[in-house]
Amino acid sequence: QETAASGSLSAFFGTKSRYAEVNPHLLRDPLALAPAASGQLLPAAACAPLQLRALARHGTRFPTRKQILRLGQLHRRLRAAPAPCPAAQRLAAWDLWYRPDMDGRLAAQGRRDMEHLARRLAARFPALSSPRRRAAFLSSSKHRCVESSAAFRQGLPPAPGEDMENEVLEINDKLMRFFDHCEKFKTCIEENRTALHQVDAFKNGSKMQNVLEKIANTLCLPVNELNADLIQVAFFTCSFELALKNVTSPWCSIFDEEDAKVLEYLNDLKQYWKRGYGYDINSRSSCILFQDIFQKLDKAVSEKKWPLTHPVAGILHCSCLQPVWGCLCLLHTAPRWLQAPVAGSAGHGVGEGPLSPVLCISTFPAGEQGVGAVHCPPLVPRGCGALGVSRYGSQKKHRARTDVPGQVPTGPRAMWQECGDPVGRGSMELGQLPPLPAGAAQPSSTDPCQPVVCFGPHRCWPWDIGPKILGHWSQDRCPAPMSLSRGRAAHATLNSLLKLGNCPSVQNNCPSLI
Ligand SMILES: O=P(O)(O)O[C@@H]1[C@@H](OP(=O)(O)O)[C@H](OP(=O)(O)O)[C@H](O)[C@H](OP(=O)(O)O)[C@H]1OP(=O)(O)O
Incomplete structure (x- = not known):
């Protein structure tokens, strides 16, 4: 029964999904390359890759300290008053093995994720990852990213005669945690208590209240002792246990699919308003990274040198990938989100499944017609039409975006210009x-x-x-x-x-x- 519970819930774990969720074949063989999506335009065999810039989220991690403390609070409550309900008894007896100092650190599974990812990338781009060419690594300063970079390196072929320990690993938070360095984002979103008001409204709305009442009933607890944050951490624990240990946690058993949709929506709402199309500055905060990538790709394209420059892998956070995807118009789009009235309603506005962990862009030196930006599988773009492989030039200059936050990207607008426009929407000359x-x-x-x-x-x-x-x-x-x-x-x-x-x-x- 529990296995069934985890199976049906795992589609709703959002940013906490285990990575194999988007590529189930990796569960059978973690080194297998995903088959090309149907209709995807792959570079002709004659095309030789010039340069590779990969952006990857770190590997599987433990929960953050904030979430571990919340879980401890709920667990203590369940242990303090063993209730007559079997679910509450099971959870009270569960071993709370997370410690606050695990605080988002990379787990053993995360090291494997990164090593396997590097091996798959090396297999996909053999010319770029030959032992003759050393890779360069950029990382956020967070331990999970630094450790992920090291694990990623382990998966690449060793450079002969080179000491891997001395390879270039650049910690660069300006690029890899750009949101921490974007004053406007910090002021308007991060430190602004009202920026996520829709998230708060949803937490206090009727859909969430229904879930609270159901769970309170299941656990024989007074409903006023539960809140959306506690229920969300219980749900996250179900997802973490699956990702970290490949087990179905007893925490999963208190949720059904309807609850999962509401909790998925809650997480999606946070991502939408904090990282996605909710506010323009969310994606614009990534301009510095976006420009860095495209300037270096431009250089590679104009120089067309062989042997080629080092592939560069940037290991960062989901919270950085999403704004970059926003710039490229690759995020799950808004209409279904926005159809859901704000407070307390959901269900039909639920997001569209797990987010992909990797974006990689590479250029091919075949002239204007053949220059392409490749989004490595499993990225399946939503909302901008089919885009598996797109022309480099069109990707750079003409990704469609909207002028109205939260609406479907429609008209073309030059991203280059957007990144250079300090105020946006023409309000500054x-x-x-x-x-x-x-x-x-x-x-x-x-x-x-x-x-x-x-x-x-x-x-x-x-x-x-x-x-x-x-x-x-x-x-x-x-x-x-x-x-x-x-x-x-x-x-x-x-x-x-x-x-x-x-x-x-x-x-x-x-x-x-x-
Ligand atoms: O796990 P949570 O809810 O604590 O959220 C994480 C963030 O914590 P915060 O909300 O700032 O306290 C966390 O922020 P920090 O890096 O700890 O500042 C990250 O943004 C994390 O994304 P990733 O797993 O590193 O890709 C965030 O994870 P996602 O929301 O992307 O799943």
């Missing part, structure tokens, strides 16, 4: 700014992460100098500019602006939150 005070930095025209404050449609300033510039403006004429009150930095700026009596009439460069 540098040429029309009033003169900057002596010594003040001009807002960068290429950094979408730089927060700016706008006064009037064409008067935008770097966040920190706005108040100084406008100190002389007239007082007492402004209604409270509510649009500025988002996020900690926004509050700080707003306070100083109000003291100065200025009238910030447009926006703080945060996306609209309603």
